[in-house]
Structure formats: C-alpha cells, structure tokens
Amino acid sequence: MSTPATTSSGCRVCDTHRLMPASRRIRPPGQAPEAGTGLRLRGIRRAFAGRAVLENLDLDIHPGEFLALLGPSGCGKSTLLRLIAGLDQPDAGQLDLSNDAGRLAYVFQDPSLMPWRSVMANVLLPLELSGIPAAEREARAREWLAAVGLSEATRRYPNELSGGMKMRVSLARALSIQPNLLLLDEPFAALDEFTRQHLDELLQQLWLNHAMTVIFVTHSITEAVFLADRVVMLAARGGRLLADRAIELARPRTRSTRTSPAFNRAVESLSALLHDGGTLP
Ligand SMILES: Nc1ncnc2c1ncn2[C@@H]1O[C@H](COP(=O)(O)OP(=O)(O)OP(=O)(O)O)[C@@H](O)[C@H]1O
Ligand SMILES: [Mg+2]
Numbered sequence: 001m002s003t004p005a006t007t008s009s010g011c012r013v014c015d016t017h018r019l020m021p022a023s024r025r026i027r028p029p030g031q032a033p034e035a036g037t038g039l040r041l042r043g044i045r046r047a048f049a050g051r052a053v054l055e056n057l058d059l060d061i062h063p064g065e066f067l068a069l070l071g072p073s074g075c076g077k078s079t080l081l082r083l084i085a086g087l088d089q090p091d092a093g094q095l096d097l098s099n100d101a102g103r104l105a106y107v108f109q110d111p112s113l114m115p116w117r118s119v120m121a122n123v124l125l126p127l128e129l130s131g132i133p134a135a136e137r138e139a140r141a142r143e144w145l146a147a148v149g150l151s152e153a154t155r156r157y158p159n160e161l162s163g164g165m166k167m168r169v170s171l172a173r174a175l176s177i178q179p180n181l182l183l184l185d186e187p188f189a190a191l192d193e194f195t196r197q198h199l200d201e202l203l204q205q206l207w208l209n210h211a212m213t214v215i216f217v218t219h220s221i222t223e224a225v226f227l228a229d230r231v232v233m234l235a236a237r238g239g240r241l242l243a244d245r246a247i248e249l250a251r252p253r254t255r256s257t258r259t260s261p262a263f264n265r266a267v268e269s270l271s272a273l274l275h276d277g278g279t280l281p
Helices: 012-019 077-085 119-129 134-147 163-175 193-209 221-227 255-259 261-277
Strands: 039-048 051-061 066-070 092-097 104-107 181-185 213-218 230-234 241-246
Touching: 039 077, 051 077, 051 241, 066 077, 066 221, 077 104, 077 181, 077 213, 104 163, 119 134, 119 163, 134 163, 163 193, 193 213, 193 221, 193 255, 213 221, 221 255, 221 261, 230 261, 241 261, 255 261
Parallel strands: 066 213, 066 230, 104 181, 181 213
Antiparallel strands: 039 051, 039 092, 230 241
16 A cells, blocks of 8 residues: 655645745845755655556755756656646655745746736736735846846737747746746747757856756756756656766856767766667657
C-alpha cells in the first residue's frame, strides 16, 4: 500500500496568493534579498490511469539554486512542476519547502497576457490581487518593466508586442511579486533562437540580482547548460532520474560561454545520456 501523499503546507499557491499578509509578500525597497526556497522531495509518485509518470523520485533543490529540468516529451517535467507548485498532489511521497511563507511564481510557455489590459496593467494584476497599496504597486511594476527592458512599452497592448516582448511582460509580471521560487515551463520554446538566447541572458541576470530559487523546464540541452547550476534529467519512462549534473561554468555566462570547450563538453555529455537513456516512450 502506498504511503499517503503529504506536503508541508497544503496548497502553497493559496498560501502565496491569498493567505499571506500583504506586508510579508513584498520586500520593502532597499531591503536585502531573501534566500530562495529550498525543496526536499522524497519517494514522489504520480500516476495517471494506473501508469506511473513519476515513481519513487527523490530530489533536493537548494535555496537560491538555478535548476534545469530536462527530459524527452511526456517524461513528467510539467507534472513535477505542477506538484511543486501545489497545483496537483502526489499519489505518494513527501514534498517539503524550506520556507512555507515564501512566494511562488509560475511562468508558462504561453505568456497568457490579458489582451484588454496594457503592459503596465498586466504587470499590476498580481499586485492588485495581493492588496498592495496603489502607489507602491505602480512603482513596483515600473521597476520590473525596466528590469526586462520595457520601460518604453508600458502603455502598449499585447497585440502590439512581439513574442519576445510578450514573454518579457510575463517575466516582469511573475517577478513583480518577488518570488522566492520561480517555476518556468519551457518559457522560451516558441521563440526564435536569437530572442531565446537574449531572454536566457536576461533571466540569468534577473536571477543573479534577486535571490530566488529557479526551476526551469526545457527540452534544450544547450539552454539548460547555459542557465543552470545543476541539470536534472528525467528518463523517458518510469519517472526515474537519468542524470543530476552540476554545471560549473563561471557567472555571468555570456555569448562566449556558448562557444567554450567546457560548455560544449557539458552539452555533449548530457546529449549522450539523453540519447542512451531518454528515448521517446
Ligand atoms: N491530468 C492528466 N491526466 C492524464 N494524464 C496526464 C495528465 N497530466 C499529464 N499526463 C500524462 O503524464 C505524462 C507526462 O506528462 P507531462 O506533461 O508531465 O510531460 P512533459 O515531460 O512535460 O512533456 P512535454 O515536454 O511534452 O511538455 C504524459 O503521458 C501525459 O499524457
Ligand atoms: Mg511539459
């Protein structure tokens, strides 16, 4: 018989978005960034219609770490992210977060902006829902739109933006709540290579400037190696871990990192693993 699934705090998304007092949600200007959320997963199982997608999965993610989650289509990456976000519950196992009071943000492949709201109004939305005073939310939204290079576009509407700009709005919106844990599910997969590399560099910079844990799901080995402190690869079947590799490339990583021998060695070794053990189900 399987052990009952437990989480340390029930629905963390509710904790983040509804239950926490507004004063604890937003860091006051000038205050040093908090460390990100640490996670401890033990014996996680999630099955659909009797087929285990994740089975007996153990994983520790350190506070402030940038972790890339890699694996072939259908191996359970999004399932794992949804469990971590509290949007779904494991059938067995235990999932603990180091700071239950932490804020969590989730970025999807589709920027899912509200078409009737301006860029500014889209970024303001989570701050409005959090009950932040109007003057503070506006300053906060401007700060994050500047951080993603969109100060000049605050009055535009989503249909006036390129795909890369929409994704930058989505990033600003997620970061406006100053998350301790940022989950991204293939956020740049639909973008052209040039825009994708630009946004990878932007995301790295945002992470370097603001202490938070990042879990980044991608199909791209080069993107995973470029961004992550650590790459975890899920096998195509059975929900087991195929690899757990530290990526020890100096920060900040730049365009020249992508052509360095150490970068290429890391990419090649992960490619070989994916080829050997990650074949499509
Ligand atoms: N709610 C659900 N009901 C039934 N099956 C599901 C559900 N969610 C996921 N699955 C199944 O679980 C498996 C893993 O799905 P998941 O979306 O986690 O894969 P993934 O690794 O994110 O794939 P991709 O890279 O294509 O996004 C798939 O076989 C999928 O059909
Ligand atoms: Mg997915």
